[in-house]
Amino acid sequence: MAASGAGPGPGRGRCERLGASGARAALSGAEAVLFDCDGVLWRGEAAVPGAAEALRLLEGPAAPGGGKRLCYVTNNSSRTRAAYAEKLRRLGFPPAAPRQVFGSAYCAARYLRGALPPGGAAYVLGGAALSAELEAAGVAHLGAGPAPPPDSAHFGARAPLDPHVRAVLVGYDEHFSYGKLCLALRYLLRGGGGEDGGGCLLLATNRDHRLPLEGGSAVPGTGCLVKAVETAAEREAFIIGKPGRYMFECVASEFDIDPARTIMVGDRLDTDILMGNTCGLTTLLTLTGVSTLEEAQGHLESGCPERRKLVPDYYVDSIADLLPALKA
Numbered sequence: 001m002a003a004s005g006a007g008p009g010p011g012r013g014r015c016e017r018l019g020a021s022g023a024r025a026a027l028s029g030a031e032a033v034l035f036d037c038d039g040v041l042w043r044g045e046a047a048v049p050g051a052a053e054a055l056r057l058l059e060g061p062a063a064p065g066g067g068k069r070l071c072y073v074t075n076n077s078s079r080t081r082a083a084y085a086e087k088l089r090r091l092g093f094p095p096a097a098p099r100q101v102f103g104s105a106y107c108a109a110r111y112l113r114g115a116l117p118p119g120g121a122a123y124v125l126g127g128a129a130l131s132a133e134l135e136a137a138g139v140a141h142l143g144a145g146p147a148p149p150p151d152s153a154h155f156g157a158r159a160p161l162d163p164h165v166r167a168v169l170v171g172y173d174e175h176f177s178y179g180k181l182c183l184a185l186r187y188l189l190r191g192g193g194g195e196d197g198g199g200c201l202l203l204a205t206n207r208d209h210r211l212p213l214e215g216g217s218a219v220p221g222t223g224c225l226v227k228a229v230e231t232a233a234e235r236e237a238f239i240i241g242k243p244g245r246y247m248f249e250c251v252a253s254e255f256d257i258d259p260a261r262t263i264m265v266g267d268r269l270d271t272d273i274l275m276g277n278t279c280g281l282t283t284l285l286t287l288t289g290v291s292t293l294e295e296a297q298g299h300l301e302s303g304c305p306e307r308r309k310l311v312p313d314y315y316v317d318s319i320a321d322l323l324p325a326l327k328a
Contacts, residue, residue, distance in 0.1 A: 075103075081133070121167075161190060287318070
């Protein structure tokens with residue numbers, strides 16, 4: 001995906017600023033663009049200036065190489081697909097169908113639908129959105145919402161265990177508590193009857209350690225909760241969201257997109273950019289969220305093969321930097 005006119009090419013990791021002429025060449029060779037949401041399109045409830053206009057032009061027929069298929073790929077499990085589509089509309093972005101949104105809550109439900117044995121259920125550390133996506137997928141589950149208080153007979157350290165639970169799923173949970181952590185550990189230890197928990201899956205929606213908000217603020221992310229469960233269980237969770245391949249596989253199975261003609265736009269090197277590079281996409285870092293240009297350049301100059309996987313092909317200060325190329 002060079003400025004000379006070559007089409008998208010994965011894994012080059014040059015960390016070059018994408019100017020207007022380079023952006024026109026890049027977009028001409030692309031048929032799909034995947035966007036992270038938090039820190040890329042908006043911060044909290046404030047849209048990134050110019051982002052909505054850029055997406056409208058990308059989707060339109062006058063975009064370089066023709067209109068692009070837009071999908072939204074987010075690790076945030078606090079909203080359903082439908083709620084994300086509604087937020088896009090509310091903030092002025094082009095209309096999106098829920099099937100264009102691939103949140104970690106939806107993808108976790110999709111994964112569990114195929115991974116649980118017949119009659120199996122999941123114990124969930126998560127909120128209403130995660131519960132709704134599991135229900136829509138037909139996945140039996142329990143645990144979402146507030147936990148029983150410490151003086152209750154159903155407090156996590158002594159609550160009866162549901163015999164159908166065969167997975168523990170960790171997502172964004174505003175009601176996370178010591179009691180929930182106790183119960184999650186008990187299910188994981190029960191597993192198949194051994195201490196290693198081999199009969200009980202441990203899954204997590206993502207490892208994001210913080211979520212960016214407007215004004216440069218942030219809140220702790222799901223990764224903080226995942227680390228607590230992993231530490232207690234002495235096991236690593238299977239991560240549904242970025243940077244793992246599973247989330248992109250969900251997108252590709254739904255829309256049959258060509259990785260070599262797909263651009264991944266994100267604000268995090270360790271999730272968005274790493275997934276894009278791993279899956280053979282062209283990667284574009286926007287500096288409106290978590291990761292900085294200095295971090296990307298440090299990885300580029302490190303000489304370490306693992307760190308080089310975190311280097312984007314291109315970067316922009318904001319998605320609005322694409323506007324000159326889209327209006328030309």
